[in-house]
Amino acid sequence: MYNIGIDVGGTSIKAGLVEDGNITVKSSRDVRKACGFKEVIEDIEYVIDEILKKKKIKIEDISTIGIGIPGVVDKTGCVNCVNLGLKGDPLELKLKEKFPNIKIVVENDANVAAVAEYKYGSMKGYDIGVMLTLGTGVGGGIIINGKPFSGAHGIGSEIGHIILDSNFYTCNCGNNGCFETFCSATAIIRYAQKLIKEGRETLIFNMAKGDIEKITAKMVFDAYKKDDEVARDVVRRFKEYLLKGIMSVIHFIDPEVISIGGGVSNASDIILEGLEEKIKKRVIYNGNGVAKIVIAEFKNDAGILGASAL
Numbered sequence: 517m518y519n520i521g522i523d524v525g526g527t528s529i530k531a532g533l534v535e536d537g538n539i540t541v542k543s544s545r546d547v548r549k550a551c552g553f554k555e556v557i558e559d560i561e562y563v564i565d566e567i568l569k570k571k572k573i574k575i576e577d578i579s580t581i582g583i584g585i586p587g588v589v590d591k592t593g594c595v596n597c598v599n600l601g602l603k604g605d606p607l608e609l610k611l612k613e614k615f616p617n618i619k620i621v622v623e624n625d626a627n628v629a630a631v632a633e634y635k636y637g638s639m640k641g642y643d644i645g646v647m648l649t650l651g652t653g654v655g656g657g658i659i660i661n662g663k664p665f666s667g668a669h670g671i672g673s674e675i676g677h678i679i680l681d682s683n684f685y686t687c688n689c690g691n692n693g694c695f696e697t698f699c700s701a702t703a704i705i706r707y708a709q710k711l712i713k714e715g716r717e718t719l720i721f722n723m724a725k726g727d728i729e730k731i732t733a734k735m736v737f738d739a740y741k742k743d744d745e746v747a748r749d750v751v752r753r754f755k756e757y758l759l760k761g762i763m764s765v766i767h768f769i770d771p772e773v774i775s776i777g778g779g780v781s782n783a784s785d786i787i788l789e790g791l792e793e794k795i796k797k798r799v800i801y802n803g804n805g806v807a808k809i810v811i812a813e814f815k816n817d818a819g820i821l822g823a824s825a826l
């Protein structure tokens with residue numbers, strides 16, 4: 517029997533057949549522009565069908581299909597996702613109707629990434645772990661006693677929307693001061709743009725060939741390594757708020773491990789430098805130990821691997 521993991525993203529739906537923690541067959545399909553519940557179901561069926569054809573197996577050979585969704589998933593597997601046009605649609609129920617003999621599980625994608633790290637990667641061997649995905653936004657995934665946790669209403673792992681301070685721009689969620697407006701790639705870019713608009717001179721501006729819309733988080737980290745003053749200010753601010761966000765997680769959940777993933781985690785040397793010492797100083801009591809900070813192992817495949825293990 518096989519497990520299939522499906523990673524539903526904002527631009528594509530990717531699926532994989534997972535055997536012993538390895539993805540042996542993959543398929544994917546681009547998300548259509550006018551997307552809604554019907555289209556998502558069709559695309560999921562399509563990627564499953566492609567996997568079966570490529571592996572030359574039947575649907576009866578599949579025991580579990582896990583699905584990660586970039587949205588809020590409630591206890592009954594109903595899904596809300598603005599980007600995919602899903603508004604409380606019963607995704608899990610619909611797929612159970614289509615595949616009655618297969619275990620179907622739908623989870624939020626950040627929780628799915630946490631499951632991948634827990635089962636196969638940087639959080640393996642720990643019972644209580646938190647994954648922070650620093651990408652376009654900040655995703656949060658919580659593992660408690662080996663299971664993903666998202667609270668009573670499916671929003672309990674939205675760590676990116678913990679409010680840390682007031683900020684110069686408002687979060688997509690409508691609140692001001694969310695963790696993700698300080699520590700996502702978007703946050704890093706926006707703060708660099710702000711300093712440039714204020715007249716500061718920086719290598720970042722040259723790296724973006726004079727177009728501040730082309731600035732990336734990588735450019736900021738590259739300039740930081742060249743001792744660029746603006747990049748140093750941007751990184752100092754990013755790290756200060758990352759520490760605040762992590763301290764909030766520690767004082768609320770007290771995990772054994774916090775794994776940092778997402779595109780920003782490519783700058784792992786800069787992120788980890790001095791972080792654990794600062795945490796030990798700031799935590800209210802460190803006599804019993806404190807969360808270990810690690811960098812996530814999986815990049816693009818976390819969604820498929822984690823979903824297959826739900």
Ligand SMILES: [Zn+2]
Nearest residue numbers: 677687689694
């Ligand atoms: Zn927010």
